[in-house]
Structures are given as C-alpha cells and as structure tokens.
Amino acid sequence: MSKEHFGTLEDGTKVDIWTVRGGGITLRVLSYGGIVQTLELPDRHGHRANVALGFDNLDDYVAHSPYFGALIGRYGNRIARGRFTLDGTEYQVPVSDGPNSLHGGDQGFDKRVWAVEGFTDGGDGGLVLRRTSADGEMGFPGTLEVQVVYTLTADARWRIDYSATTDKATVVNLTSHTYFNLRGEGSGGVDDHEAEIAAHRFTPVDATQIPTGELAPVEGTPFDFRTAKAIGRDLRTPHQQILYGQGYDHNFVLDKGRTDLPEHVATVTDPVSGRTLRLATTEPGMQFYTGNFLAGAFAGPSGHVYRQGDAFCLETQHFPDSPNRPSFPSTVLRPGQTYRSTTVHSFGVS
Numbered sequence: 001m002s003k004e005h006f007g008t009l010e011d012g013t014k015v016d017i018w019t020v021r022g023g024g025i026t027l028r029v030l031s032y033g034g035i036v037q038t039l040e041l042p043d044r045h046g047h048r049a050n051v052a053l054g055f056d057n058l059d060d061y062v063a064h065s066p067y068f069g070a071l072i073g074r075y076g077n078r079i080a081r082g083r084f085t086l087d088g089t090e091y092q093v094p095v096s097d098g099p100n101s102l103h104g105g106d107q108g109f110d111k112r113v114w115a116v117e118g119f120t121d122g123g124d125g126g127l128v129l130r131r132t133s134a135d136g137e138m139g140f141p142g143t144l145e146v147q148v149v150y151t152l153t154a155d156a157r158w159r160i161d162y163s164a165t166t167d168k169a170t171v172v173n174l175t176s177h178t179y180f181n182l183r184g185e186g187s188g189g190v191d192d193h194e195a196e197i198a199a200h201r202f203t204p205v206d207a208t209q210i211p212t213g214e215l216a217p218v219e220g221t222p223f224d225f226r227t228a229k230a231i232g233r234d235l236r237t238p239h240q241q242i243l244y245g246q247g248y249d250h251n252f253v254l255d256k257g258r259t260d261l262p263e264h265v266a267t268v269t270d271p272v273s274g275r276t277l278r279l280a281t282t283e284p285g286m287q288f289y290t291g292n293f294l295a296g297a298f299a300g301p302s303g304h305v306y307r308q309g310d311a312f313c314l315e316t317q318h319f320p321d322s323p324n325r326p327s328f329p330s331t332v333l334r335p336g337q338t339y340r341s342t343t344v345h346s347f348g349v350s
C-alpha cells in the first residue's frame, strides 16, 4: 500500500492517490470523492488492463467527471424535484438533473475530500474512508458520520462496506459509480459483454427518469437479463423505457431483496479478454447504466475518447425516489440506527 500526491484543489486542499494490491488486482483510489481511478486485472492470458474509466489528472475529475469511480451520497440516484417530507418536515435538496435531484446534489460525496487510512488484515488489504456530512449539507437533515471500507481480498474480490450514523432522522442511499469496461478502459463499446441480472422486475420511469411506482415484469422486454445475453442485443429496441434512458439506465428489483449478507445479483463477462465480474450485494436494487451520456467530449488515461456505450455501471442501491415512495424499501435512517450496505465484486476469467 502506498500514497502519493495526485493534485491540489482550487482551495489549496491536497488530494492523494492510494495504491492497493491484492489477489492480482491493483486499485488506485483518490481521497477526492473516494474515486476508484484505476482497477487493473489480468485477462485469460495474464495480460493486465485497467477496466475502470477515469482520468489521469485531478482537473478533469473536478471539471467534468460523470461520477467516474466515485462514492455517491448522501442520496444515490434521483429524488423527484429534490423534495421529500420526513416526519412532517419538507426538505428541498439541490435540483441537479433536469427537474430532479441526482446523486446527492451538485456537491455530493463524489466531490468531497475523504480522510483515508490504509490497513492490512491477514492476506487482505484496503482503505478506510471517512467523512462527516454536516447537518444541512446539500439540504439533507442530520449530521451523518460515514465510513466506507474498500478491501481487496487474496481471492480477487473487491469488497465495499458502507456504514453511517446520524443525529437526526435523514435519508441515506450510498453507492459506487465505477464505469467498467472489462476489455480495458478506452477499448470501445461494451455491447458484446454478456450480462446476467437476477431480477424478474424493474422500476419503469417517466420522461425525467423518476420511477412511476410500478414494479414491472422484465419478461418480454429488453430488460430481461435473467439468462445471460449480450448487453447490446436489445439496446436498439424502440421500447419506451429504452428511449427514456437513452439505453439502460434503470433500477432492477433484485429477486433476493434486501439481505443481511451479500448475495449474488449479476455477472458480466467480456468474451474477448475472458474477464468476468460477479456481483453480490445486500441492497434490494441495482441501477444498470450503459454509459448513455458519454458523449465523446473527453479522453481517459489510455488517450482514447469515451463515447456512448463504452462502459457499464452496476450501482447497488435502494430504489430511486424512495423518500417519496412509501411502497419502496425505506431509506430513512434514525438516530441510534446504523446504516449498513455491502457490495462484493468477484473477478475472474472464463
């Protein structure tokens, strides 16, 4: 484990980059946003590549990152019109995506500097990231003490353990926004990656990407990934939901529901490199996003420009707009309770 200087923010704050190795994986993490800057893995011939989209300098992250690799909070995904009522009080949080709030507002956890410490534990090693989100930060009630642990295990897993406590009732929905391309960042589209998602239902959205409240069957729609298929197979089907998301940008209702221990929810394989990612989580939902808004406007560390469909994200989470949807699993956290969420990425080759 090692730490180096990565850059300096406009206000003079220094940002570190940490390198962690374990199980054949190399992870580089910034203290800014807890961003996973690179994630290096061997392919079936042992050739290593960085499979996470990102930038090689801090200025790009600050100027125009679409949440590359970042920790997302206090509320991942959308809250309709940035408004919700909790215990009779109405709160307004920043509107940052059309008429809605996205990913905790314009200065969310992805744009904050975290306190980072390295650790080793037997064959495992990792980082503990901490920050205090003040009462009222981005309009959310309650002082939130947040801890995120990134662990690389000797058996090639990258595990994320989130926990948080509050001193006032609030809403919390934390996730990680890594953009994966298992063939290597900058290698082109992920249309031919094969994906399997253990979900019989998804949450359809309106034109502003807010769930309608319905849990719709995936059967007979482009959203049916119950059996592995190429990501691109149905991506050009003119289904209303595909048009609203400009591709896949939807929350899947994971069959296993909210669980105390992480359970398998998805597998993605790149047939060319053979790299596989198996995902397990405690969360009841997962936003499957196909990099629809990557618009060819900037390049990553490989020197190649990122275009629409060059990556996929598996954002484990509670459902979007839960604060306004009593029928969805609750995202409310109260004093005395501890928010906990775990997601495990198991890497391998086929």
Ligand code: GLA
Binding pocket: 066, 067, 077, 102, 249, 287, 289, 293, 313, 315
């Ligand atoms: C999430 C959202 C998308 C998009 C990306 C970041 O995946 O659901 O609509 O905003 O974050 O660009």
